[in-house]
Amino acid sequence: MSDRPHPFLIAVAALVYFFLMVPLVIVVGAALSDTTYLTFPPQGLSLRWFENIFEISAFRRTIVTSLQIAFLGTLIALIIGIPAAYALNRFRVELPKWLGTLFVLPILVPEIVFGFALLKSLTVGAGVPIFAALLIGHTLLVLPYVVRVISASLASFDFSIEEAAISLGSAPLKTFFTIVMPNVRAGVIAAFILAFITSLNDVSVSLFLTGPGISTLPIQILAHVEQFFDPTVASVSVLLMFLTVAVMAVVERTLGLTFLAK
Amino acid sequence: MTQPLDIHAVSAHYGTTKVLEDLSLSVQAGELVSLLGASGCGKTTTLRLIAGFLSPTSGSIKLGGRDLTRLPTHKRDIGLVFQNYALFPHLSVLDNVAFGLKQRGLGASDRRKSALAMLERVGLAPLAERTPGALSGGQKQRVALARALVIEPPLLMFDEPLSNLDAKLRVEMRVEIRQLQRANGTTSVYVTHDQEEAFSISDRVAIMNAGRLMQFDRPEVLYRQPANTFVASFVGFENIIPFTVVGREGETVTAETAGMRLRLSQNAFGAIPDTFLLATRADGLMVSTDPAAEGIPAQLGLRTYLGRAYQYQCETAAGHLVANGSLTAPLDPGTGVKLVPVPEQCSILMPDEAR
Numbered sequence: 001m002s003d004r005p006h007p008f009l010i011a012v013a014a015l016v017y018f019f020l021m022v023p024l025v026i027v028v029g030a031a032l033s034d035t036t037y038l039t040f041p042p043q044g045l046s047l048r049w050f051e052n053i054f055e056i057s058a059f060r061r062t063i064v065t066s067l068q069i070a071f072l073g074t075l076i077a078l079i080i081g082i083p084a085a086y087a088l089n090r091f092r093v094e095l096p097k098w099l100g101t102l103f104v105l106p107i108l109v110p111e112i113v114f115g116f117a118l119l120k121s122l123t124v125g126a127g128v129p130i131f132a133a134l135l136i137g138h139t140l141l142v143l144p145y146v147v148r149v150i151s152a153s154l155a156s157f158d159f160s161i162e163e164a165a166i167s168l169g170s171a172p173l174k175t176f177f178t179i180v181m182p183n184v185r186a187g188v189i190a191a192f193i194l195a196f197i198t199s200l201n202d203v204s205v206s207l208f209l210t211g212p213g214i215s216t217l218p219i220q221i222l223a224h225v226e227q228f229f230d231p232t233v234a235s236v237s238v239l240l241m242f243l244t245v246a247v248m249a250v251v252e253r254t255l256g257l258t259f260l261a262k
Numbered sequence: 263m264t265q266p267l268d269i270h271a272v273s274a275h276y277g278t279t280k281v282l283e284d285l286s287l288s289v290q291a292g293e294l295v296s297l298l299g300a301s302g303c304g305k306t307t308t309l310r311l312i313a314g315f316l317s318p319t320s321g322s323i324k325l326g327g328r329d330l331t332r333l334p335t336h337k338r339d340i341g342l343v344f345q346n347y348a349l350f351p352h353l354s355v356l357d358n359v360a361f362g363l364k365q366r367g368l369g370a371s372d373r374r375k376s377a378l379a380m381l382e383r384v385g386l387a388p389l390a391e392r393t394p395g396a397l398s399g400g401q402k403q404r405v406a407l408a409r410a411l412v413i414e415p416p417l418l419m420f421d422e423p424l425s426n427l428d429a430k431l432r433v434e435m436r437v438e439i440r441q442l443q444r445a446n447g448t449t450s451v452y453v454t455h456d457q458e459e460a461f462s463i464s465d466r467v468a469i470m471n472a473g474r475l476m477q478f479d480r481p482e483v484l485y486r487q488p489a490n491t492f493v494a495s496f497v498g499f500e501n502i503i504p505f506t507v508v509g510r511e512g513e514t515v516t517a518e519t520a521g522m523r524l525r526l527s528q529n530a531f532g533a534i535p536d537t538f539l540l541a542t543r544a545d546g547l548m549v550s551t552d553p554a555a556e557g558i559p560a561q562l563g564l565r566t567y568l569g570r571a572y573q574y575q576c577e578t579a580a581g582h583l584v585a586n587g588s589l590t591a592p593l594d595p596g597t598g599v600k601l602v603p604v605p606e607q608c609s610i611l612m613p614d615e616a617r
């Protein structure tokens with residue numbers, strides 16, 4: 001066996017990348033077009049459609065709302081999800097099996113159904129304000145991912161390490177932060193990024209929960225496309241992509257650094 | 263600093279299954295006691311009870327004057343060494359060792375000094391700045407040992423600390439553990455399922471079976487005088503023959519098994535109850551060609567050479583037995599002989615149901 005991958009493998013990988021990248025290239029190209037309609041390849045280069053995003057107040061507002069919801073929702077999901085994942089793994093033998101399934105169940109429910117159910121129960125049923133309903137909806141939406149990803153990280157964590165720390169005189173709660181958390185750091189970062197992006201890009205759940213005056217960016221994009229055919233959609237999509245990448249970078253940096261500083 | 267450990271009538275359950283029953287065990291100050299037994303007999307459970315990771319359903323645990331029974335683990339001040347080392351992967355070797363000192367509020371420079379001195383003792387000072395991932399198994403176990411010793415706990419506990427190491431290192435490390443334990447005089451509980459390991463390093467060994475203590479004594483006693491059939495077969499008594507006494511004449515007892523009779527002297531064997539088991543290793547049954555010898559009639563089978571003796575597989579009315587014969591006169595399969603019990607090598611046991 002040689003160390004070089006098989007040419008066929010390279011070809012397949014290249015094709016996959018090609019099909020992944022092409023839409024991105026087209027969107028970026030269209031966003032830079034100087035025309036008043038969506039077109040590719042771009043005709044003339046201009047940043048005016050990027051400027052246009054910020055001239056439309058609905059975009060400005062929904063970008064802020066989306067970031068707030070994604071950030072807070074992810075944070076709450078982590079606050080609930082980390083202890084949940086910990087308990088599920090730490091007491092795997094003692095806890096009933098279905099408890100773990102409970103946390104991943106929402107993934108199995110079609111998001112449309114999930115969104116509708118939330119609309120019925122939260123907004124219509126309990127009269128929860130729109131922003132709060134969105135926040136709850138997104139928290140529930142991303143919670144399964146958080147629990148899953150952190151569970152995967154904890155599955156390879158040897159809990160006798162925790163016991164060793166406790167036996168050396170470290171109180172259990174303190175041990176959780178000084179010993180367990182640093183060892184599942186990668187899982188927490190991955191969970192944060194995955195949850196944030198899932199929330200930021202969500203359409204199905206938000207569709208039901210947005211209401212007068214409060215909407216998220218993807219919903220606003222949909223609304224915009226229904227009326228206009230200008231490249232703003234493309235440029236806003238590019239913006240969304242960059243936001244996503246920026247979040248990943250920032251999280252990697254900050255979480256990485258605080259945990260390393262022990 | 264050395265304190266006795268006293269486990270009194272402790273029972274433990276996992277859910278509804280009972281894993282320890284009415285276990286009592288006293289470890290003297292400075293003593294090293296091993297818990298020995300087959301997999302699943304409750305050794306780790308006992309350790310976890312002492313450490314406080316598990317609460318007993320009844321009974322009490324005392325260390326020195328302190329009652330540990332309801333004390334949370336982090337306040338028990340017990341050094342633990344785990345089978346899989348359980349080092350903190352994100353901390354350096356030095357910080358691993360210093361961890362317990364930090365919990366005890368020692369300043370950074372004192373911690374460093376003590377931890378380095380401890381690493382020096384286990385021969386790992388040059389590796390202080392490495393992370394555990396970059397250590398060999400033996401080195402990891404030394405760090406684990408240093409980490410547990412540096413807090414100078416009144417009690418040290420080991421759960422199969424050497425089972426992940428290769429045979430040669432295992433022997434080296436157990437000597438090292440014993441030396442460190444002796445030097446510090448730390449009361450220790452050591453879990454293993456390796457009989458040789460337990461016997462070689464312990465002051466006393468507790469042999470366990472199915473959550474119960476079968477015998478607790480010095481290795482020499484366990485090896486020579488098992489108290490019951492479980493311990494007897496555990497320490498390698500191949501022959502366990504049931505007898506019923508049919509006659510007593512002064513100190514001479516006539517006992518019967520499978521239709522044949524044997525006369526035994528209580529002067530040699532000690533008190534003999536009315537029903538008993540004669541338990542012995544192969545070297546406790548001497549092969550004799552003298553037809554008048556007072557022994558069990560047997561038909562010799564396969565002969566193997568042991569260096570100090572020949573060993574014979576024998577068929578008798580009492581079943582299959584293993585006996586040793588002298589090197590000077592090797593005997594052929596099929597020879598009819600007598601198997602004569604050697605009193606010093608034999609144990610007279612009560613039948614299990616009578617206990």
Ligand SMILES: Nc1ncnc2c1ncn2[C@@H]1O[C@H](COP(=O)(O)OP(=O)(O)OP(=O)(O)O)[C@@H](O)[C@H]1O
Pocket residue numbers: 093276277281299300301302303304305306307308455
């Ligand atoms: N968390 C648990 N839940 C239920 N039963 C358990 C649990 N841990 C151990 N047991 C059971 O308790 C009994 C004693 O287990 P323990 O771990 O003390 O055995 P051990 O003597 O240490 O065995 P080994 O030599 O294999 O480590 C076993 O029958 C085991 O199956």
Ligand SMILES: [Mg+2]
Pocket residue numbers: 305306307421
């Ligand atoms: Mg065990």
